[in-house]
Amino acid sequence: MTAAKQVVYVVDDDQGMLDSTVWLLESVGLQAIPFTSGRAFLDACDADLNACVLLDVRMPGMGGLNVQEEMRTRGNVLPIIFVSGHADVPIVVRAFKAGACDFIEKPYNEQLLLDSVQQALSRFEHSRSGNSDHDGLLSRLASLTPRERDVLLPLVQGYTNREIAEQLDISVKTVDLYRSRVMKRMQAERLADLVGMAIAVKLIDPLHLR
Template sequence: MSAVEQIVYVVDDDQGMLDSTVWLLESIGLRAIPFISGQAFLDAKLASSHACVILDVRMPGMGGLNVQEALRSRGLDLPIIFVSGHADVPIVVRAFRAGAVDFIEKPYNEQLLLDSVQQVLNRFNELASESLLGAVVQRIASLTPRESDVLLPLVQGYTNREIAEQLGISVKTIDLYRSRVMKHMQAQTLPDLVGMAIAADLVDSLALRGVAVSD
């Protein structure tokens, strides 16, 4: 699976704070996109996934809590990390009740902010992995009994000839089933197929004989 670009939107009416936050994020290799106002942020074309928002609470025109509400009304469930130099309990409670993932006071500790951002982005990676694993498990479950018979020894490193001897059928038939297994599992190569089997706990990686790329 190809990596999906992760974006951090930074919304703050303080230009100096905005610039320093963007620089901080870019210093660890993240892509940060700045906005000087809540309205400018809402007017932009936003990614619906693999992105989070660092959002100032108090800004002229549209404050952070109103931006949060506008995002929810549009169906954009972007994780929001609020920052504020004037936080009080009612504001913090309202932000969290509306789904904020964190609330950090200004001037913020740089590492604290980075840790919060990384925690959100790592969760995206976990969800992507869970989604991919679920798809692999579904593909395995969709195999026919004979395809399943071929899959296991195939990923264990047995050759087509050895599998044919185990199952008591011809090598030509194994070639056919091997091709079908690769297609149904959406595996481009045999190592890809082995990786799927290991991820799905179908085989123990320490017990593999060594994958034969060709017979």
């Protein structure tokens, strides 16, 4: 599938952000289709396209998480990348639990966004042909030391570094060190990535997080 045939639905009520995101995507040969409301997107979305969705979390009327829920109800499995200026852990967990493939904070790095979009499109194609990254994820998880796993669990559950230090009776500086190692071993650039991985391998139960 060539880039020209790949579609990115961009849903954001901020017209300036919407315009700049569409321009960015089109600059690399992707077809970007903009919407300023979740309802308008749902009415026009073609779930049979080789596409992904860039979806703002906070919008008037129908927010991004509600749009995601409606997509699932309709059997629409297009991959979703959430963007938000407020990426707190409960929102990230809820998004990933419902199947989001990434969560990017505003203001976003342009290359980071483009990489995420390309990965989403690629994974969607692979999923349609039965491929999965699940085994690789399990392998990375198995490579963690016991102490790294001790830090990983409360980290993805939403505890702060100081709270983790108190739980494990170690210094905050040591938690910082282990946190860095965990992110590197798991190939996670952001906490949102790590939360998604932990849910994907059923390491944590989203229903029992903080």
